[in-house]
Amino acid sequence: MASIVQPPSVVRHQARYEKGLLSWLATTDHKRIGQLYLYTSLVWFLVGGLEALFIRSQLWSPNGRLVTAETYNQLFTMHGTTMVFLVIMPFSAAFFNFLIPLQIGARDVAFPRLNAFSYWVFLLGGVFMNVSWLLHAAPDAGWFGYAPLTTKAYSPGLNIDFWVLGLQILGVSSLAAAFNFITTIINLRAPGMSFMRMPIFTWMSFVTQFLLALSFPIITVAVTFLMFDRFYGTNFYTIAAGADPLLWQHLFWLFGHPEVYILILPAFGLVSEVLPVFSRKPLFGYNVMVYSGMLIAFLGFGVWAHHMFAVGMGPVADSAFSVMTMLIAIPTGVKIFNWLGTLWGGTLRFTTAMKFGIALIALFTIGGISGVMHASPPSDLQQTDSYFIVAHFHYVLFGGSMMGLFAGMYFYYPKITGRMMSETLGTVHFWLTFIGMNLTFFPMHFLGLTGMPRRTWTYDANQGWEFNNRLATVGAFMIGAATLLFVYNWFKSMRSGAPAGNDPWGGATLEWSIPSPPPDYNFAEIPTVTSRTPLWHGDPGPGPATYPAPFTPVQPRTAAQLGITMPTPTVKPLIAAMGLGVAFTGVISHKNLFLILAGAAIFVGTLYNWLLTPLEPEHH
Amino acid sequence: MATAALAHAPAHKHHTSTGLDSTKIAIWAFIGSECFFFASLISTYLIYKGRSLVGPFPHEAWTNPATGEVMKPILNIPVTSFSAFVLLMSSLTMVLAHSAVLRGDRKFSKIWLLSTAALGATFLGMQAFEFTSFVHEGLTISTNLFGSTFFVLTGFHGAHVAAGVLWLVTLFFIDNKRGLGPRDAINVDVCALYWHFVDVVWIAIFALVYLIK
Numbered sequence: 001m002a003s004i005v006q007p008p009s010v011v012r013h014q015a016r017y018e019k020g021l022l023s024w025l026a027t028t029d030h031k032r033i034g035q036l037y038l039y040t041s042l043v044w045f046l047v048g049g050l051e052a053l054f055i056r057s058q059l060w061s062p063n064g065r066l067v068t069a070e071t072y073n074q075l076f077t078m079h080g081t082t083m084v085f086l087v088i089m090p091f092s093a094a095f096f097n098f099l100i101p102l103q104i105g106a107r108d109v110a111f112p113r114l115n116a117f118s119y120w121v122f123l124l125g126g127v128f129m130n131v132s133w134l135l136h137a138a139p140d141a142g143w144f145g146y147a148p149l150t151t152k153a154y155s156p157g158l159n160i161d162f163w164v165l166g167l168q169i170l171g172v173s174s175l176a177a178a179f180n181f182i183t184t185i186i187n188l189r190a191p192g193m194s195f196m197r198m199p200i201f202t203w204m205s206f207v208t209q210f211l212l213a214l215s216f217p218i219i220t221v222a223v224t225f226l227m228f229d230r231f232y233g234t235n236f237y238t239i240a241a242g243a244d245p246l247l248w249q250h251l252f253w254l255f256g257h258p259e260v261y262i263l264i265l266p267a268f269g270l271v272s273e274v275l276p277v278f279s280r281k282p283l284f285g286y287n288v289m290v291y292s293g294m295l296i297a298f299l300g301f302g303v304w305a306h307h308m309f310a311v312g313m314g315p316v317a318d319s320a321f322s323v324m325t326m327l328i329a330i331p332t333g334v335k336i337f338n339w340l341g342t343l344w345g346g347t348l349r350f351t352t353a354m355k356f357g358i359a360l361i362a363l364f365t366i367g368g369i370s371g372v373m374h375a376s377p378p379s380d381l382q383q384t385d386s387y388f389i390v391a392h393f394h395y396v397l398f399g400g401s402m403m404g405l406f407a408g409m410y411f412y413y414p415k416i417t418g419r420m421m422s423e424t425l426g427t428v429h430f431w432l433t434f435i436g437m438n439l440t441f442f443p444m445h446f447l448g449l450t451g452m453p454r455r456t457w458t459y460d461a462n463q464g465w466e467f468n469n470r471l472a473t474v475g476a477f478m479i480g481a482a483t484l485l486f487v488y489n490w491f492k493s494m495r496s497g498a499p500a501g502n503d504p505w506g507g508a509t510l511e512w513s514i515p516s517p518p519p520d521y522n523f524a525e526i527p528t529v530t531s532r533t534p535l536w537h538g539d540p541g542p543g544p545a546t547y548p549a550p551f552t553p554v555q556p557r558t559a560a561q562l563g564i565t566m567p568t569p570t571v572k573p574l575i576a577a578m579g580l581g582v583a584f585t586g587v588i589s590h591k592n593l594f595l596i597l598a599g600a601a602i603f604v605g606t607l608y609n610w611l612l613t614p615l616e617p618e619h620h
Numbered sequence: 621m622a623t624a625a626l627a628h629a630p631a632h633k634h635h636t637s638t639g640l641d642s643t644k645i646a647i648w649a650f651i652g653s654e655c656f657f658f659a660s661l662i663s664t665y666l667i668y669k670g671r672s673l674v675g676p677f678p679h680e681a682w683t684n685p686a687t688g689e690v691m692k693p694i695l696n697i698p699v700t701s702f703s704a705f706v707l708l709m710s711s712l713t714m715v716l717a718h719s720a721v722l723r724g725d726r727k728f729s730k731i732w733l734l735s736t737a738a739l740g741a742t743f744l745g746m747q748a749f750e751f752t753s754f755v756h757e758g759l760t761i762s763t764n765l766f767g768s769t770f771f772v773l774t775g776f777h778g779a780h781v782a783a784g785v786l787w788l789v790t791l792f793f794i795d796n797k798r799g800l801g802p803r804d805a806i807n808v809d810v811c812a813l814y815w816h817f818v819d820v821v822w823i824a825i826f827a828l829v830y831l832i833k
Binding site (some may be wrong): 110111175178179180182183184186187188189193213214215216217218220221222224225228232233234235236241242243244247251254608 | 640650654664764767
């Protein structure tokens with residue numbers, strides 16, 4: 001092909017984008033964008049964790065006075081908002097980005113520049129939300145931001161403005177990414193990869209993208225109403241004008257419950273990749289795993305009002321939502337048993353990734369069981385707004401999502417970095433996290449059942465809450481120490497870890513067939529797929545005797561040598577995101593019209609320029 | 621061998637699993653998402669229907685608190701019926717524009733693209749006229765629940781029409797500069813899907829807000 005030879009000027013131009021800062025700012029490579037998501041979320045994880053440690057220190061003893069009540073409100077609001085929107089979701093997004101194209105045998109996502117745009121907008125949203133700390137105006141009305149509490153009449157400061165606008169920005173990022181991944185999975189699968197041959201992580205991600213695409217518009221509308229109420233004096237949440245005090249709650253939880261599955265399904269997918277490899281068995285009941293994922297997502301849209309049993313919806317609504325909620329336990333239970341079925345009779349290898357995977361099964365089950373308890377309205381009325389609920393959702397979010405994400409990080413570390421992560425430090429990290437997690441959240445069940453309310457700034461002595469609060473605080477600091485150890489291990493192993501080779505674990509799916517880290521073009525030749533486990537050829541075998549599996553190092557050829565055309569690196573997505581940033585800064589600066597218009601002009605101008613420029617270098 | 625050809629072709633351009641262009645799948649995903657967006661706005665309008673404490677009301681007479689005068693319902697259904705008709709006709713011209721691009725008829729593709737944009741702009745002009753006359757009659761975004769839900773719902777629809785007009789005008793200029801042929805059909809196709817969707821949403825809004833009392 002004549003197009004392989006490129007003029008020297010083009011080659012020089014491209015070299016500038018291969019290394020250094022510019023290569024990251026201008027990247028459209030899904031693997032690099034995945035890593036940007038990963039490292040950014042890691043930073044927010046430390047920030048959100050620090051907020052948690054402040055909360056736990058404040059509650060160490062009765063009548064604690066470490067922080068003021070106002071600061072405490074900001075701490076728990078930002079802890080929740082951060083962990084949901086800036087940690088678990090983007091950690092999952094890191095895996096969507098890094099893994100989906102590799103698992104389906106594609107060169108990149110369907111819209112690489114839109115993908116970069118999603119990341120930059122996410123970064124911007126996180127920074128925007130956290131800048132509020134510097135102005136002593138961090139959001140302070142809970143991560144669920146109940147209106148009318150969040151209307152101007154009751155929350156006059158900038159705090160809620162930051163929250164409202166931050167959520168709008170993050171929504172743009174999530175929606176753009178969802179359209180991108182839906183298209184990628186439908187349209188870029190390698191020849192032979194039918195839907196029922198897709199790796200289970202890709203399946204769970206696929207389901208998650210639909211949840212994102214369909215639930216984020218609802219929160220966008222809810223937050224837009226709040227924004228209009230606060231900025232332009234509309235009456236959506238003004239009770240005096242006849243507004244319904246439950247409108248926000250309905251809209252928010254219509255989004256909020258699918259959001260719960262947005263947080264957990266990717267982690268389920270990761271664990272479903274890890275368990276088969278270290279059990280040397282294909283995933284038990286693959287089809288049922290896929291269908292139960294879809295069923296969870298579908299039912300997830302019909303259970304939102306179980307967050308609202310205490311508002312007085314009446315026995316009919318309460319019963320209906322209660323039944324729907326208990327129904328969801330069925331597909332979830334099916335998943336748990338399928339994982340156990342995968343382990344059963346397998347040749348188990350307890351690597352760190354495997355330990356985290358098994359921990360998810362155990363801890364998520366505990367969270368699931370307490371979930372079934374407050375699926376029953378009479379029981380929920382006792383538990384709602386108490387620490388029992390805090391215990392429940394930390395068992396599913398930390399015990400479930402975070403454990404699954406950690407499993408994924410240990411499992412895919414060799415693929416991302418090309419080196420093995422220290423298993424010794426990993427094991428210490430696992431046990432510290434596992435023990436710390438249970439020490440923090442298990443006592444909260446008792447605190448809740450003995451009446452300790454959630455979101456409380458402090459509590460009196462002689463309530464009998466002191467001992468369990470102390471346990472929780474000790475546990476929280478253990479998790480903190482474990483996390484620092486994890487970060488240390490991550491960066492240390494990047495330099496000193498043993499080289500991994502293509503397939504250190506004896507994996508089954510396409511991502512293990514290519515070098516680690518993968519070359520920019522992923523696959524020198526797009527593979528043809530004939531089964532769900534292409535690398536196992538029908539038999540997982542005993543797997544490597546030691547990790548990493550022995551291999552012969554091969555220097556992958558460059559895209560130019562192979563004659564593969566790659567997308568031109570471009571900073572336009574970054575500039576477009578910055579345009580949005582300027583506009584939103586304008587809105588929060590007392591609706592500064594100049595900044596709003598300037599930001600909009602940058603955004604629209606860059607978008608035109610971007611859309612009218614082809615993705616790849618034109619060659620004739 | 622097919623795989624060798626694939627290795628040289630950017631997957632997202634020349635080979636796709638469904639044979640469809642990726643843009644087309646993405647626009648459908650976007651439209652699905654937009655359905656939930658408008659569904660939330662319309663549901664809120666319906667939930668708040670008839671709950672405004674003070675006038676103006678859409679379908680009922682109301683008393684002006686300042687003058688004590690009894691006022692007519694505020695919606696002007698004949699005028700809006702006409703603007704709804706204009707928007708519906710724009711879907712027809714959109715189809716004609718798409719078919720002209722498909723057969724490479726540059727003259728008519730330009731005519732129909734521009735007519736579609738013009739019909740959209742007429743709709744927007746009539747909406748601006750409607751909004752201003754409502755404000756003159758005493759209905760603003762903060763007057764009552766009807767004002768808030770009405771202006772935000774129809775305003776967001778109008779913003780979608782405006783984005784569509786901008787898109788159509790852009791296509792017209794590209795057509796004018798270098799001509800849109802069959803190989804550009806996908807770009808016009810995607811724009812048309814969006815445009816028809818915005819029209820369909822208006823049918824729902826027009827029926828639920830204006831026609832049903």
